[in-house]
Amino acid sequence: MTTERARAIADRVERFVRDVVVPYEQDPRRDHHGAPLDEMVYEMRDKARSAGVLTPHILGDGDHLTQRETATVLIKSGLSPLGPLACNTMAPDEGNMYLLGKVGSQHLKDRFLEQLVSGRARSAFFMTEPADGDGAGSDPSMMKTTCRLDGNHWVIDGRKTFITGAEGASVGIVMAKAEDVAQGGGACMFLVDLPDPAIRIDDVPNTIDSSMPGGHATVTIDNLRVPADQMLGEAGEGFKYAQIRLSPARLSHCMRWLGCCIRANEIATDYANRRHAFGKALVDHEGVGFMLAENLIDIKQAELMIDWCAGVLDTGSLGTAESSMAKVAVSEALMRIADRCVQVMGGTGVTDKTIVEQVFREVRAFRIYDGPTEVHKWSLAKKIKRDWKAAQGA
Template identity: 80%
Template sequence: MTVTGRAVEIANAVEHFVRDAVIPYEKDPRCTVHGPSDGLVAELRALAREARVLTPHILADGSHLSQRETALVLIRSGLSPLGPLACNTMAPDEGNMYLLGHVANAEQKQRFLAPLVSGSARSAFFMTEPAEDGGAGSDPSMMQTICLHDGNHWVINGRKAFITGAGGAKVGIVMAKADVGACMFLVDLPDPAIRIERVLDTIDSSMPGGHAIVAIDNLRVPADQMLGAAGEGFKYAQVRLSPARLSHCMRWLGACIRAQEIASSYACRRMAFGKPLIDHEGVGFMLAENRIDIKQCELMIDWAAGVLDSGSLGTSESSMAKVAVSEALMRIADKCVQVMGGTGVTKDTIVEQVFREVRAFRIYDGPTEVHKWSLAKRIKREMKEALSL
């Protein structure tokens, strides 16, 4: 699918907005260890709305940019850790909007999707469960949260973990297991039956509300708030998962492009042993390697996005992209810290934060090792089929 001039124009507008309006907020005290405050998010979104770059990947008629076009926009929004929050392209909302746009009925879209698209509400996706409960993590089939049909309601009980943005979210998507299989439910938040036990202290700090452990005690959900059909929850999760993995790659590539800019500027200005750092091969080569990795990330994202645009779920392709891009971004962020020396480990620039965020990304949306294991299983299956011919 060809990238349109319209998408390029949107991406350019987003970049100008992030560089001019958002970056000055990066040292705002409302950026806490558990993410930016909702007050800061609201302020930034007001600016984005005024600049006409709020939820830029979803057009006025409700249609969605292609995945290749979305990449242009989300990479630019990621030039600041605050950019996706301001432009409403952040996780988990961007993935949840995509899911609702593909699965929700008209009434559900009006009630739950419209506030997300408008930027007036945040959402949370309740799937992962605590390891100590033996619950679902990288293996969703281990889900322990259960839902029982009770008249015209479903009753849900269980615990969830690493639920991004649960505190302050207004829309929840809850996954639970029924006799017929996994189900998804749309819920209004806050709800007294959904209790945050604690917000985890994690290495990353870019997402409002942080990552919480949540208890769900006798949550009653009207039957008409089931998303799609009973037993189809894992199928819908796949609809969401591949684009969401890719969106993470896009946003954090933008952050690493910015980190590379900062490290390159530092290396060209900082003198050591009679010449700029950039002229020392040990430093200059790291920045050159980063440029190569950045280009490879761009190409990998574009390839996987093209697969999704063809109508394929792109499960394997998104896994490959997630592994390749997250590992490359880790190399880029690490080298940027190294180039900047002591300054690189301080909060004087966002390089230190980008390093932390990208390190977490190697785990979020599936650790590298799980994706490789899944790909190896597919290789084995394909080889068996080929040898049986």
């Protein structure tokens, strides 16, 4: 279910993406691993601003669309891998804007949120840490990055990895653990201006995906001094704030990549109807036609899962379990869709003649990003056990 307001916005976004953004898919302005350069990103955003579709999920008065309304809009923005970048609905900016809007003080909103909503800056979320040895990896409770109060500044030290968009970002949200319980203890979050000489980019590896500017960097944070009034929310509440951000952010990923898979399926369907082999169109061969039929089923199931989870989040519930279920179900369904599209198109499907091969790569990465499928299943299994014990009165 959605609203007329959301459908009207989504229609404008779809027209913009199909008419203006899709031609940019062949633009050569890319970095070393194929991600669009900021020059191209901001050029597209200027056009989105003129078309009235920049940051469409945040209204003129600063209010957000509901999660269900957001789904209607973000799915359309995802019809091209470049669409979310052009419309300013892409991760990590979309999730960072959401978190700042929910938790940030007016001072932080004026200082940092405004430049993100305007689309004139990119941001990065510094949470994940290297998984070498006993490093945190996907387990933020093992976080080793520390922060300590020194006068009216916090001093942060540590290492982070897979920090999407760190290279070229202007705003950062850094998560660290307070060393002294008397200083608030637990995890804290801070807003920082970037670049900062205390945050050194060590490596930006080539990865299977290539849709996000700046790649996924490993960084060293060495004696980063942050004014005390740039702490996001309260000391020790960082894990809670992370869930405020991550639950809807996982769902937003589902929305955007569903849009990409809808487009990939359109391309594969067109190919199967135009291409002939063994005396008839490919679509008339059961092996091909059935794959496209299965795609329609998976697309509809993904839409329903997204709508259900969005409805839970709209009730005000944190929805951690629901977003985990949606992330697993949708990412796995989208992987099947993308894989079938490649298979239907044969040799053409593995070339860069269309976006199908890129969608396949992006969705494969999505099964890991924002928590691998197995981590979410493990979390859900723990909930099953807790709920069973509660039912037994244990």
